[in-house]
Amino acid sequence: MWIELLTKVLIAGAVLTGILSFGGVLTWVERKQSALMQDRIGANRASILGFRLLGLFHIMTDGIKMFAKEEFIPRTDHRVLFLLAPFIAWLFSLAAFAVIPFSPELTVAGYQVTLQVANPEIGLLVAFAMMGMAIYGVVLGGWASNNNYALLGSMRATAQMISYEVALAAAAVGPLLIYRTLNMQEIVIRQGQLYNGWLPLWGIVLQPLAFLLFLVAGAAETKRVPFDLPEGESEIIGFNLEYSSMRFGAFMFTDFIEKILVACLTTTIFLGGWQVPWLADDGFRLGGALALELGPMVVWLLRLAAFGIKVCALIYVLMLVRWTLPRFRYDQLMSFGWKFLLPLAFLNIIVTAAVVLVLNL
């Protein structure tokens, strides 16, 4: 029992450290990529002993800056809620990563090891539940700030996030009807089949519409451009108006964590998770004589890397969108979510259900 507990704690620690570090790197990637798209050089000033390393030290300086700045706490009746709010958002966003299957199972010295903290039967629902709870950080933060602008900003943010949460969940139902499971590992395993021996039957192949809907709703859920009304740093006053120092940093960092979360969920449901095309448990099988034998450890590492590459690619696409499109107006945002995304998602569910029923998949 103690060994199991210890491995669980170690895995959880590894996932937590990995996500937090990746989130930190993303703050740098975001700056560099926006610079690239706007024909600038981007962050490159921070240096240690003259080494600039493409501006990578800006991650550290940002952290130090956030912690070192004076924290201003407004006069409010609800100081505890004000102080707690960023960490509610932070905690629940991170908790959702518990069910993400970063890798398949690997048997090491008789123990089943997998880079997944928990693998409940209702895995995907747990992720959605945690995402839903994370919204409270935004609502309560804006309300406890005792500032009308922050309150309005938080109501705008909440309305957007609960609206797009519905579309997000509805978009995921289509693929779930095909996989017939909510278990995250099982979802990935179901995507390991090949059509005609060459086309990997990933969710994106079976459910292209659901993939687009999920990605768009996911971008809105994480408050990304073109859906960044809740924050709109320089133009609109957002829910985080009264926050300063590391509490502001926590809100901002939560965004990066949620972006990784949406990319992980999309990868798991639509991009085959850790599946590598044509890679079976014992090596590559390209049909006929084309085969490459590989040991289980190599296969496991390849699959773990595949998950990472897919997540990075998705995040890069989301960033490209961010620096390409202008922002939605609030009424456009709402009608887009409720009158376009949601009906399409429902249509997708009905058509998928009918097809699954007729073909008896």
Next chain:
Amino acid sequence: MAEQIFFYFFAALSIVSAFLAVTRKNPVVSVVWLISCMFSLAVIYVILSAFFLAAVQVIVYAGAILMLFVFVIMMLNLKTGMVGQLRNLGLKFVGLIAALLILRQFYSAIKGAGAMTGLPPRAAAGFGEAAAVGKLLYSQYIYPLELMAVLLLVAIVGALVLAGKEQS
């Protein structure tokens, strides 16, 4: 062992939260305690192997419905002490009857449970998962489910009628 620690912690938390939800003066603070109560109940469902119910409890109650509570309270801009003052004598009477009925229900539930020692036995594999709950809902309880669907539809239509009234 771990289950017992979790059970006692979250059972206590749910009761304390429920109590605070009723006694707090500020409506938003009340709802925050109610969220905490609903979340603790979901953990207790997990301990009782009702996994699907636990997930739905968090998504629907803690996530969606209470979010709407918070939203409506903020919309209406309710200030401290504006709710919870029942001046109407008739309403007070109805409340008293409801409270007595709930007490009666508690009494019979506790009496019917008998002496419990330790945790109940483990549920069978698959119990409380999405598939098992779905099969029950769409076979044995299909009529109540459909009735509930009609009720929700009526509520949605009603909401649309109320919302559309002022514009036209």
